Amino acid sequence: MLKATVEVRLKRGVADPEGDNTLKALNLLGFSRVAAVRFIKVFEVDLEEEDEGKAEEMLETMCRKLLANPVIHEYSIHLLH
């Protein structure tokens, strides 16, 4: 069993409504020294696979097919040891 995290973040220049709204809410709550907030999605995945190479390949395919939208997202895969 291997564990991995897949981090999916918006590409630079793509609107980030969740981040922007969190920033507004924080400013309204009095946190005036917060300058920016970016929202990132992380999927923590358990794989029934021992081979790290195969796991990484599988995770790449998952990102391309489901987890990330290549038009707006960039993603990074981290195997946890």
Add this chain to the structure above:
Amino acid sequence: MLKATVEVRLKRGVADPEGDNTLKALNLLGFSRVAAVRFIKVFEVDLEEEDEGKAEEMLETMCRKLLANPVIHEYSIHLLH
């Protein structure tokens, strides 16, 4: 300027519909060796603050007031150097 990430994850035992639905979709797409998926929210925050202690305190308060729901979430704060 300090950067930090705040990781907000569901407590053990709390239903994770986003993780569960991602798992189902991956299985349907043929990724049968995916055993579990957990969904984690990460906020990347830019703070106009140089003092790390003050920044951490501010981030703690943000978590308690807005970013996390103590009933269902646990959170961790990481200052980026």
